[in-house]
Amino acid sequence: MNNPRITFGMIVLNGEPFLRYNLRAIYPYAHQIIVAEGASPRAAHSATPDGHSLDGTLQTLYRFKAEEDPDDKLIIVTAEMCGHPNGFWPGEKDEQSRAYAERATGDWLWQIDVDEFYHPADIARVAAYLQQHPETSCLCFRAYHFWGGFDYLADGGFFWHRQYQGEPWGRYRRVFRWRPGYRYDSHRPPTIVDEHGRDVTRRRMVHADAFGVLMYHYYMVFPHQYTRKGAYYQNQPWERERGRLQKNLDLLSEVNLTNGLRIMDQYGTRNWLCRFDGRHPQPIEELRADITTGRVIVEQRRTDDIEHLLADPRYQQMVQAARRREQLRAWRDYLAYLFWWRPRASLVQLVREQTPPALVRRLPLALQAKFIPEHRRRYQTQWARYQRSIGSGDTM
Numbered sequence: 001m002n003n004p005r006i007t008f009g010m011i012v013l014n015g016e017p018f019l020r021y022n023l024r025a026i027y028p029y030a031h032q033i034i035v036a037e038g039a040s041p042r043a044a045h046s047a048t049p050d051g052h053s054l055d056g057t058l059q060t061l062y063r064f065k066a067e068e069d070p071d072d073k074l075i076i077v078t079a080e081m082c083g084h085p086n087g088f089w090p091g092e093k094d095e096q097s098r099a100y101a102e103r104a105t106g107d108w109l110w111q112i113d114v115d116e117f118y119h120p121a122d123i124a125r126v127a128a129y130l131q132q133h134p135e136t137s138c139l140c141f142r143a144y145h146f147w148g149g150f151d152y153l154a155d156g157g158f159f160w161h162r163q164y165q166g167e168p169w170g171r172y173r174r175v176f177r178w179r180p181g182y183r184y185d186s187h188r189p190p191t192i193v194d195e196h197g198r199d200v201t202r203r204r205m206v207h208a209d210a211f212g213v214l215m216y217h218y219y220m221v222f223p224h225q226y227t228r229k230g231a232y233y234q235n236q237p238w239e240r241e242r243g244r245l246q247k248n249l250d251l252l253s254e255v256n257l258t259n260g261l262r263i264m265d266q267y268g269t270r271n272w273l274c275r276f277d278g279r280h281p282q283p284i285e286e287l288r289a290d291i292t293t294g295r296v297i298v299e300q301r302r303t304d305d306i307e308h309l310l311a312d313p314r315y316q317q318m319v320q321a322a323r324r325r326e327q328l329r330a331w332r333d334y335l336a337y338l339f340w341w342r343p344r345a346s347l348v349q350l351v352r353e354q355t356p357p358a359l360v361r362r363l364p365l366a367l368q369a370k371f372i373p374e375h376r377r378r379y380q381t382q383w384a385r386y387q388r389s390i391g392s393g394d395t396m
Contacts, residue, residue, distance in 0.1 A: 004130045005031035007106035007178065011096040013039050014046055014228060015114035016055040017296045018218065021283040022114055023064055027073065029123050034075045034100035035061055040089050042235040046228045051079055051087030075103055092236070093187040101184035107134075109178040111190055115218045115225075116143075117281040122213040126175065129211065137203040138192075139175035140167050143215040147263060147273060148255070148306050150221060150280065150288060156271030157326030158264040161333070165189060168334050171207060172215060198353050202345075216281055223299050226252040240266045254305045260315055261322050269329075270322040275310060 008026050012019065012035055026033060037058050039047035052058050061076050077099045079089045089095050101109060108130055118126075130136065147154035164170040166189025173190045176182075181195030192201050208214070220226060230248035233241045251259060255273065264271040280288070290296040309315050352371050360371050 003029075004108055004127055005106040006108045006110050006127065006130070006175075007032040007034060007100075007104040008110045008112050009097065009100035009104065010035045010112050010114060011093055011100070012037050012053070012057055012114045013043055014053045014055045014224075015057045016053075016060065017222075017287060017291070017298045018114045018117075019057055019060050020064060020068075021287045022112070022117065023074070024068065025117060025120065025281065025283040026110075026112065026123065027068075028120075029127055030073050031106040032075060032104065033073050034077060034103050036077045036089075036096040036099040037061060038079045038087060038089055038096070040092055040096075042092070043232050044088070045231050045235075047088075051084075051089070075100075077103065094184075097187045097190070098184045101178075104178055106178060109176045109184075109192070111174050111176070113217075115221075117216045117218065117284055118213070119216075119279075119281045125211065125213055126208060129206075129208075130175070133206070134177075135204050136175075136206050137177045138173055138201045138205045140171035140205060140207050141174050141213065141215040142169060142171050142207075142209045143217040144276065144278070145220075146216070146218045146276065147220040148301050149303050150218075150284070151276055151303070152306055152310075153274050153276045154220065154263045154271055155274055156261075156264065156322065157269030157329055158266050158271050160326065160330040161267050161269060162337060163267065167205075168337050169330065171209075173201065174215070176201065196353075199349060216284065218284070221301075223252055223301050226301075252301065255309050256305065257309070257312065257315060257318070260309050261318060270326055272315075272319045272322060273306060273310065274319070 006029060008030050010022075010033070015022075023033060037053065038051045039053075044051075046054060048054060058076075058078070061074070065074050065076065079087050082089075082095075082099055084090065089099075097111070126139065130139070143159075145154045145159055146152065158164060159170045161170060162168050165172045167173060176190070176192045177200070178192075179194075182192055182200070185191045185193045185197075185199070190201070191199055194200050220229070226248040227245070230245035234244035247262075247265070251263065255263075261270045261272050263273060287296065291298060291300070355371065360368055363371075
């Protein structure tokens with residue numbers, strides 16, 4: 001009776017083999033689970049001609065709905081249902097995120113990707129925290145990032161970079177206070193605005209690692225993730241992702257001393273591999289058991305090259321030097337965030353909220369643009385570039 005009403009929102013394309021295990025994991029804690037399935041035009045390489053998953057994800061959703069949803073919690077949304085008859089979602093991911101947010105009736109909106117998992121006890125801990133602290137506006141998570149298999153992690157400066165997920169140390173914005181009139185405004189980073197269009201995401205932001213909860217992100221475990229994600233991200237209008245598919249294919253083929261610090265290389269960072277010695281969430285242990293027994297068939301990456309690299313003393317020395325460098329960079333950026341970016345952002349938001357709209361409309365256009373939030377300006381720029389590239393046929 002006292003549990004908070006949590007709406008879980010997911011966008012998914014080719015979610016196997018994780019999908020059923022993720023849905024089962026969150027089901028006991030959910031008021032709703034809303035899944036927006038399908039592809040944007042730039043993910044057409046990983047979709048059917050009508051914009052759906054190649055691996056049967058949509059069929060899995062309907063099967064789960066029929067067989068494992070006794071409380072009628074799961075809502076399935078496709079582009080066709082939202083007025084896009086060709087089956088593809090327009091834009092990048094904002095429209096899909098808005099599709100589940102518009103249907104949310106819970107007091108909290110928990111954004112979750114299909115490859116993001118939590119220990120069940122940690123989900124219960126988050127629910128208890130939300131119940132005790134209803135003034136929270138956003139809950140952020142740090143994450144373990146699994147790479148090459150279930151026993152290895154990717155770590156380094158990219159995952160500590162604020163631009164990675166929009167928050168210091170690469171924390172993910174994931175759980176949001178949800179009220180009537182709120183809407184999902186932007187996917188990168190996830191941003192919630194109130195009925196007046198004011199950003200409420202950061203009003204009372206809390207870091208879940210402060211009370212011991214982390215996300216387990218299985219983003220690069222299977223070979224198909226390297227190819228599909230590589231093709232998708234290099235299709236985006238971001239200079240940092242140029243050549244991403246070939247980089248992923250090279251790393252899939254072999255990791256060694258030459259590329260072992262370039263597991264990710266965005267923003268000029270160095271990133272490396274290390275062994276995971278912790279305990280996986282129970283749903284992942286069930287998935288691993290089903291893979292072992294053959295109930296789930298999925299190609300796995302070879303790991304002999306990873307083992308050889310981790311056993312090489314030269315690699316450990318390289319990692320130690322890179323870690324010192326990236327930690328220094330991360331702390332420098334964090335101090336700049338604390339003493340410059342955050343106070344400035346708070347002041348700018350206050351001015352935006354308190355300035356009457358009639359006055360803003362009387363300002364020169366260049367000054368009016370200053371009243372558009374940064375995430376919205378970035379989105380508008382990206383959207384314009386995206387539309388130009390789609391119009392020219394440059395989808396690869």
